[in-house]
Amino acid sequence: MRTLLLNGRIDGGDATDIVLADGLIADILPAGTATAVAEHAGETIDLGGQLVLAGFVDGHSHADKSLWGEPWVRRHSVDITMDQMFDDTLQQWALPQAPVKERARRFLEKSVAAGSTTIRAYADVAPQIGLDGLHAMLELRDELAPLADIQVVAFPQLGILRNPGTVDLLEQSLIAGADAVGGLDPAGVDHDALRVLDIVFGLADRYGVMADFHAHEDGELGVWLVDRIAERTRALGMSGRVSMCDVFALASPTPAQFARLAGTFAESGIAFSIGVHGLLPVPDVKGLHEAGVAMCLGSDSSRSLWSPWGDGDILSRAMMMAYKSYWRTDEDLELAAAFAGPLGRRAVGLEPVGVEVGAPADLVVVPGEAVAEAVVLPPTRSLVIKRGVVVARDGALI
Numbered sequence: 001m002r003t004l005l006l007n008g009r010i011d012g013g014d015a016t017d018i019v020l021a022d023g024l025i026a027d028i029l030p031a032g033t034a035t036a037v038a039e040h041a042g043e044t045i046d047l048g049g050q051l052v053l054a055g056f057v058d059g060h061s062h063a064d065k066s067l068w069g070e071p072w073v074r075r076h077s078v079d080i081t082m083d084q085m086f087d088d089t090l091q092q093w094a095l096p097q098a099p100v101k102e103r104a105r106r107f108l109e110k111s112v113a114a115g116s117t118t119i120r121a122y123a124d125v126a127p128q129i130g131l132d133g134l135h136a137m138l139e140l141r142d143e144l145a146p147l148a149d150i151q152v153v154a155f156p157q158l159g160i161l162r163n164p165g166t167v168d169l170l171e172q173s174l175i176a177g178a179d180a181v182g183g184l185d186p187a188g189v190d191h192d193a194l195r196v197l198d199i200v201f202g203l204a205d206r207y208g209v210m211a212d213f214h215a216h217e218d219g220e221l222g223v224w225l226v227d228r229i230a231e232r233t234r235a236l237g238m239s240g241r242v243s244m245c246d247v248f249a250l251a252s253p254t255p256a257q258f259a260r261l262a263g264t265f266a267e268s269g270i271a272f273s274i275g276v277h278g279l280l281p282v283p284d285v286k287g288l289h290e291a292g293v294a295m296c297l298g299s300d301s302s303r304s305l306w307s308p309w310g311d312g313d314i315l316s317r318a319m320m321m322a323y324k325s326y327w328r329t330d331e332d333l334e335l336a337a338a339f340a341g342p343l344g345r346r347a348v349g350l351e352p353v354g355v356e357v358g359a360p361a362d363l364v365v366v367p368g369e370a371v372a373e374a375v376v377l378p379p380t381r382s383l384v385i386k387r388g389v390v391v392a393r394d395g396a397l398i
């Protein structure tokens with residue numbers, strides 16, 4: 001099936017006609033010249049000069065924890081500690097609420113309507129909740145496949161060693177088909193980083209899946225932990241298949257720590273999702289990009305009991321990253337948009353392709369004159385296209 005997009009401006013460039021066929025971008029022609037292929041087109045859509053961007057990548061989505069669509073819950077916890085986070089998580093699991101599959105579906109569908117066509121979603125795994133969330137996320141991965149490519153990470157939200165029974169559940173998650181095995185603060189939470197890395201990398205190696213680590217360890221401990229993760233990544237030949245998020249060591253490193261971290265991430269092929277926290281500075285994304293580090297953006301925890309913030313909109317994340325970094329030039333704001341799309345793809349193990357012939361026809365259409373303008377003030381997404389099919393229009397799923 002072919003779709004013809006007329007008069008769209010790819011990344012803010014000249015007006016073009018874009019031919020989509022068999023889920024790919026089949027051709028890109030100067031505007032007004034695509035009539036020659038019009039007879040092949042199944043559907044023709046005039047974009048009226050709007051911007052055409054590559055589909056967004058959400059590399060860090062806690063859709064299973066989102067209370068999106070549920071009655072508003074008043075939040076009282078003040079402490080910003082892992083113990084408080086564990087308390088809030090346990091309390092949230094006990095809340096009267098819609099089943100995890102229903103809540104996660106709402107949030108994932110909202111994320112797609114905002115332009116995410118590739119999503120790495122974490123599924124909490126713990127003896128306290130068993131594998132209900134993991135199975136729900138695996139079912140959604142299949143059911144929502146026409147809307148987005150979803151990778152499911154089996155995630156030990158309450159730690160591994162401190163929460164006995166978790167290792168077995170992680171292994172069962174991989175047997176059930178999870179795409180990656182996760183870890184949480186191997187040093188800071190479980191207090192035995194080497195043993196945790198043995199467990200997580202052991203499972204990743206045995207089941208041939210990716211490994212992913214949340215790492216709130218900062219300072220020298222954080223740098224040490226990244227070194228240990230890099231050692232195992234190299235030893236197992238897992239370059240490009242290991243990722244991290246919430247890398248607090250990158251928030252306020254010394255120049256020497258930054259140089260070490262950037263070099264280690266780049267050389268060992270560990271990608272990470274850029275943390276855009278209210279609490280912390282954004283990492284030096286431009287410096288890391290220049291060093292060759294693969295990075296994406298992520299919606300993170302969105303409207304959980306822990307935090308009311310977040311809405312699954314990756315273009316808004318790009319805006320917040322740029323705002324906190326005080327990026328002002330068009331070139332910098334275009335870089336922020338690229339992390340939402342083509343550059344972000346590399347961080348989740350995909351080819352870093354944009355809107356180009358032969359690339360997947362995963363596209364986002366937005367009104368506006370310039371990409372920088374769309375980053376500064378993210379507009380409602382006019383169209384979201386997945387594998388050549390329009391899946392959302394004017395901010396709502398079709």
Ligand SMILES: [Zn+2]
Nearest residue numbers: 214245300301
């Ligand atoms: Zn997270």
